[in-house]
Amino acid sequence: MTPHPRNGRAPSVKDVAAAAGVSLGTVSNVLNRPSVVSAATRERVERAMAELGFVRNESARQLRAGTSRALAYVMLDGGNPFFHDVAEGIETAAEAADLSLFVCNSNGRSDREAKHIDRLVQQRVQGILITPVDPDAGHLTEIAQRGIPFVLVDRFSRSGGHCSVAVDDVLGGRIAVEHLIDRGHRRVAFVGGPSSIGQVRERLQGARAVWAEFGMPEEDLIHLPTEAMTVNEGRSAGERLAGLPSRRRPTAAFCANDLLALGLLQHAVTAGLRVPDDLAIVGFDDIDFAAAAAVPLTSVRQPRQELGRTAARLVLDEATNPDHVHEQATFVPALVARASTGTVRR
Amino acid sequence: MTPHPRNGRAPSVKDVAAAAGVSLGTVSNVLNRPSVVSAATRERVERAMAELGFVRNESARQLRAGTSRALAYVMLDGGNPFFHDVAEGIETAAEAADLSLFVCNSNGRSDREAKHIDRLVQQRVQGILITPVDPDAGHLTEIAQRGIPFVLVDRFSRSGGHCSVAVDDVLGGRIAVEHLIDRGHRRVAFVGGPSSIGQVRERLQGARAVWAEFGMPEEDLIHLPTEAMTVNEGRSAGERLAGLPSRRRPTAAFCANDLLALGLLQHAVTAGLRVPDDLAIVGFDDIDFAAAAAVPLTSVRQPRQELGRTAARLVLDEATNPDHVHEQATFVPALVARASTGTVRR
DNA sequence: TTGTATGCGTTATCAA
DNA sequence: TTGATAACGCATACAA
16 A cells, blocks of 8 residues: 555545546445456456555445444443443444444433434434433433434333333342342341432342341341442442441441442451451442452342343344334343352351 | 424435525534524524424535544553543543544454454544554554554554653553562562563563662562453462462562452452462552452552543644654653552561 | 446535 | 535446
8 A cells, every 4th residue: 555645635436446547436336346347447446446545435435325334332431341341242233233333431421421412413323322321311312303223221211212221120139138138147238329320229129129028127128328339439338337336237238239349348348347257248230340359249240241232233123124113121130149248147 | 303304314404494495505604604694594594403403414524524523542451441541531632622532442352453443544533542452563554654643552652653652661660669679578579461562571671670779689579471461360370479389479469450460469368368468469550440449459550541631632733733743752650559568567 | 347427415615 | 694506435326
């Protein structure tokens, strides 16, 4: 490839045609229907393309085609590895469909989310996958009204007005707390918040349900609310937990996600508590850092990559299949038991 | 906004013009030079735009403009939070310049990297920021030959043929080991690899230099090579470390990044070693999970966001400033001391 | 098998 | 202040 920057502009099909001594249409044929062009000309054109360092201009293709060849995923929290695993699943599926994937990060801020969406609509992406700050926000319904295929990721669609993929969070809560009861715990903390997050509510709901089914007194499942699902908040929940009078102090904690659990674990270790002997901990999501913790964390596993792949499949179906019907895909979470809940008590 | 999907296609300036009863040029003026348009017509046009739900078509703009309004960052390892923090710094700068940012992940694979670059060239991005699998790979020089501004991130440009941003890794190695010597350690392990990674070599080089300067015997700085910079490899290094005869066994380890350090920490705790009393640990990068570890990790801090911001600044300068000269920006790493090296020995 | 002509949506130039 | 027109690069329908 020789650098032929004709006037700073990248070479176009026209330039290739001129260099190869053929018409523009023939060059286009070489690119899109190589079989209809004779071997000799094809080779000549290909040589010219290599010579000039020709690269298709995607915006021109896209303008012509009327649609881009890209999907987008707007994730909620780039600092949480969970979302990157989901993104990887999406990318796998996008790749398979020969589509690009734009990954955006709203970082929990509605304004950033809206801005990203604006851009994506301008880009005419084929579909938008999103884990929204607020599933009921106006700009989401706008996407749908625009006729852009879109799928809620890791959130349920209450209305059924669009596709969604998520795990059964109530079940996830049940599994976690049943495991703790099984391990002999009779006083348990639920760490998580804010309650405006549907998943927090549902995981707590599942926890309470199974707690009641086992005939445990309601007041022995203590909710330690947090302001966010972060390591920091997990630490601060640990402090509040330590501050409880010892007869009220839980012997185990179920955290609404792994970041909280890691923070809680850190506080416990710093405070000289043994995990799991003095305090057992269960997280949620099963991010890689859960297994990597000093005391490997028991966690409720979400099939992160599969969530992503399925979401991509659904959005592609909506984009290409005229008979598409919205679907709420639900996955079953699974407990992954590790050292942080290792022993049976007594 | 009423859904007016004329034939499935999104409304164009032409549609807006028709709806507002003006010419297409006037609509364009409303969009790009609102001041030249009378208030009355402007309002009429704006109403029509709202009515139809008009959104500019970015590919058409881009085709017209000849260049996209986007930057791209191709990162090396999406599973390592370090790179996301860098990406966030880049995004901040891109945002300020009203550019979109495409974030890609090569995941350490050269073929994926090349594929991403192909796509980005087709998209005609304004510039490419990249932490490459191999800084000497052919597709990198191709980018430059194409005249696309590009910057190496977290890697040095040996040749000086392009911009780069990185920290002084030799210095980073010095700082880390000096800290350990300071804490009274006389046998130290360097955990990291493969040596094909320049940073591993340089961090080790710095470690050795300061080790020698303090008059310590060469054989007491033990290199435990790893096959990658991952938590798993850190764990396996821990096993090898534990297998050393006790008179040879280091009392401290300097890991070439935080993932290795977290893995090593986990192994140590599992094996019943006290950190830092039996084994002190220093990491590199200072990712958030380092501070969040059960035993908070001492780490050599890279100014991650600033690396990103600077890289973006450089690529934008190359893209817009005709007098641009390539620049190798070097940042100074800083030690962040935490509990994992907490005590002075003896 | 190859060439010619047209339009995608936008912006800018020029004329009215 | 507004309108008509051309051009960006590509893909395709159709003509040769």
